[in-house]
Amino acid sequence: MRTVDIWTNTNTSQLTTIDMTVSDGCGKTLRHRQVQHFGFEFEYGANLVDPNRPLEHRPIPPVCLTVLQRLVESGHVDRLSDQLTVNRYLPGQGIPPHIDSHSSCEEQLVSLSLSAQVVMDFRHATTGQQRSMVVPRRSVLIMSGDSRYIWTHGIAPRKSDVVPVTDHNGHQCLTLQRRDIRTSFTFRTLRQTPCRCNGTRTYRTCNNCPGVELTPTHIFTCPAMAAALQKIDMDPEQQLYTPKIVDIAASVIEIAVSIAVVINEGAEDRALSVVEGTAPRLMLAVEVTKNGYIGVKTPLLTADIKEGDAEVLEKTYVHKVYEDIASHFSETRHSPWPQVAQFLQSLPTGSVVLDAGCGNGKYLAAYGTSHLVMTGCDTSIGLLHICRSKGQDVVVADTTALPHRSDSVDACISIAVLHHLATQEVENGEGCVACGIVMVELDRLFNVSPHSCDPAFQSPEHLQKRRLQALQELARVLRPGGLALVYVWALEQDGPDGPSKYLKPQSIADPSQPASNTILPIHTNRTRFQSQDLFVPWKSKDGLTVHHRFYHVFTQGELESLVEQLPSDFKIVRNFYDSGNWCVVVEKLPSTQ
Numbered sequence: 001m002r003t004v005d006i007w008t009n010t011n012t013s014q015l016t017t018i019d020m021t022v023s024d025g026c027g028k029t030l031r032h033r034q035v036q037h038f039g040f041e042f043e044y045g046a047n048l049v050d051p052n053r054p055l056e057h058r059p060i061p062p063v064c065l066t067v068l069q070r071l072v073e074s075g076h077v078d079r080l081s082d083q084l085t086v087n088r089y090l091p092g093q094g095i096p097p098h099i100d101s102h103s104s105c106e107e108q109l110v111s112l113s114l115s116a117q118v119v120m121d122f123r124h125a126t127t128g129q130q131r132s133m134v135v136p137r138r139s140v141l142i143m144s145g146d147s148r149y150i151w152t153h154g155i156a157p158r159k160s161d162v163v164p165v166t167d168h169n170g171h172q173c174l175t176l177q178r179r180d181i182r183t184s185f186t187f188r189t190l191r192q193t194p195c196r197c198n199g200t201r202t203y204r205t206c207n208n209c210p211g212v213e214l215t216p217t218h219i220f221t222c223p224a225m226a227a228a229l230q231k232i233d234m235d236p237e238q239q240l241y242t243p244k245i246v247d248i249a250a251s252v253i254e255i256a257v258s259i260a261v262v263i264n265e266g267a268e269d270r271a272l273s274v275v276e277g278t279a280p281r282l283m284l285a286v287e288v289t290k291n292g293y294i295g296v297k298t299p300l301l302t303a304d305i306k307e308g309d310a311e312v313l314e315k316t317y318v319h320k321v322y323e324d325i326a327s328h329f330s331e332t333r334h335s336p337w338p339q340v341a342q343f344l345q346s347l348p349t350g351s352v353v354l355d356a357g358c359g360n361g362k363y364l365a366a367y368g369t370s371h372l373v374m375t376g377c378d379t380s381i382g383l384l385h386i387c388r389s390k391g392q393d394v395v396v397a398d399t400t401a402l403p404h405r406s407d408s409v410d411a412c413i414s415i416a417v418l419h420h421l422a423t424q425e426v427e428n429g430e431g432c433v434a435c436g437i438v439m440v441e442l443d444r445l446f447n448v449s450p451h452s453c454d455p456a457f458q459s460p461e462h463l464q465k466r467r468l469q470a471l472q473e474l475a476r477v478l479r480p481g482g483l484a485l486v487y488v489w490a491l492e493q494d495g496p497d498g499p500s501k502y503l504k505p506q507s508i509a510d511p512s513q514p515a516s517n518t519i520l521p522i523h524t525n526r527t528r529f530q531s532q533d534l535f536v537p538w539k540s541k542d543g544l545t546v547h548h549r550f551y552h553v554f555t556q557g558e559l560e561s562l563v564e565q566l567p568s569d570f571k572i573v574r575n576f577y578d579s580g581n582w583c584v585v586v587e588k589l590p591s592t593q
């Protein structure tokens with residue numbers, strides 16, 4: 001795969017002549033994006049081009065062919081196309097993973113990107129290998145060979161992408177970049193020569209229904225699927241789409257062969273619509289490989305990703321990572337921190353205590369706490385399994401939306417949780433100062449109204465919103481007179497007793513400037529933090545995979561200023577620094593009524 005820049009000396013303004021209005025049946029507003037076809041219609045649902053139905057009144061605009069001609073002349077593309085699809089994506093929209101039909105279209109696919117960059121995800125249909133690639137604005141992506149036939153391509157429906165960048169010190173970092181409206185031009189050529197794949201790519205026959213092809217539609221109507229789910233005591237419409245999907249997928253697939261989405265030959269729009277009708281959160285993708293074999297199973301995050309940057313960061317770089325590393329992480333988390341244990345030990349006998357973000361439950365059974373009634377919650381199913389195996393009382397819950405009743409617990413602890421909550425404060429160097437959205441000239445040419453940033457995004461309250469929300473939830477569930485202990489990781493790793501144990505003995509202060517807000521640096525473990533928002537790497541046990549966890553490390557006073565935003569019946573009774581963490585004990589004042 002190569003990306004090619006062809007824009008130098010090209011008059012891109014001519015492309016404004018492309019009419020995106022949805023007027024004559026060739027344009028469509030799909031759930032995911034707006035689409036316009038030229039030359040022939042590419043029928044996304046059926047994944048085919050009908051060669052007998054040319055769009056006579058809608059030929060490919062000459063200006064588009066001129067651009068393509070340049071690519072032919074430069075030897076990048078082998079011929080001019082006869083079919084063009086223009087896709088326009090708003091931030092939050094995408095295209096499901098798919099392989100464009102090869103029975104209808106020749107091998108080479110050309111996709112021209114205007115307006116804004118996006119991250120495109122590729123996945124190898126047989127090995128499951130995944131690659132994400134930034135497709136720059138004003139670039140041409142040419143797919144042929146394996147990238148055309150064996151790798152699926154897709155754009156996740158979200159409002160921002162995490163992309164690799166190099167900071168001013170030459171360090172590799174990841175940065176969160178908001179998406180902007182993007183328009184792509186996909187050129188296809190109707191098939192005239194036999195496909196190289198020799199027709200091996202067919203749907204597999206359903207194990208349950210002899211002679212019936214396992215198309216996406218069939219998967220959702222096959223009685224075997226419902227029966228298989230029943231066998232493992234699952235309601236197909238409800239529980240299938242829970243975070244548990246990762247654990248249960250393997251056993252279900254053994255029984256039913258296939259559940260959920262088949263990504264195949266562009267029939268994905270249909271498959272996904274079936275799923276989205278019933279799936280608010282997670283879905284399972286089953287890929288059909290080149291040989292019609294149903295293989296890779298992948299949990300995909302869907303709807304929630306659209307909600308905003310903070311959720312993207314937390315879901316991808318906190319929740320998913322803890323899910324992936326749960327057992328290894330748990331092995332490294334044994335000893336309760338002494339001051340947390342002391343706090344628990346000091347509580348009156350019979351106190352009901354909530355550990356919000358309990359991880360592997362190390363405080364739920366800490367030494368000297370048998371006089372307490374402990375309950376925990378976390379987002380990681382893997383870690384909660386570990387708690388359950390120890391007989392601990394836990395539920396799945398996000399700390400920003402606790403399921404517990406108001407005024408219901410005598411005390412709560414939130415240890416090393418708030419610093420995983422992201423906000424929208426990550427900025428981009430260009431464009432709007434508050435959110436980094438950059439308007440580029442082509443958007444205006446396409447008649448899109450200029451970006452105007454929501455002023456609410458700029459207020460300090462907004463920037464702290466999710467961390468404050470978590471504190472508010474602790475405050476809500478606490479009974480009047482109850483106490484909450486909160487620990488967050490400190491930016492400052494040098495306390496009154498010298499450098500924290502986290503730092504390597506030889507670690508020296510980094511002389512470089514703190515990284516600007518535009519990038520989220522990848523932190524070097526056991527060194528001092530250079531930035532408040534960062535990714536902290538976690539190496540898998542075999543050393544082969546590095547996961548990145550998002551952190552917002554707190555500066556001195558930041559936690560207190562959050563607590564001060566709680567209603568006036570909350571009072572800080574103690575604030576202190578403990579081994580690289582900022583800590584507060586907060587009391588919900590007894591009711592005066």
Ligand SMILES: O=C(O)CCC(=O)C(=O)O
Pocket residue numbers: 085087095100111153184185186
């Ligand atoms: O927007 C893009 O670049 C990809 C479009 C695409 O994959 C398609 O139309 O089949």
Ligand SMILES: [Fe+2]
Pocket residue numbers: 098099100153
């Ligand atoms: Fe495609």
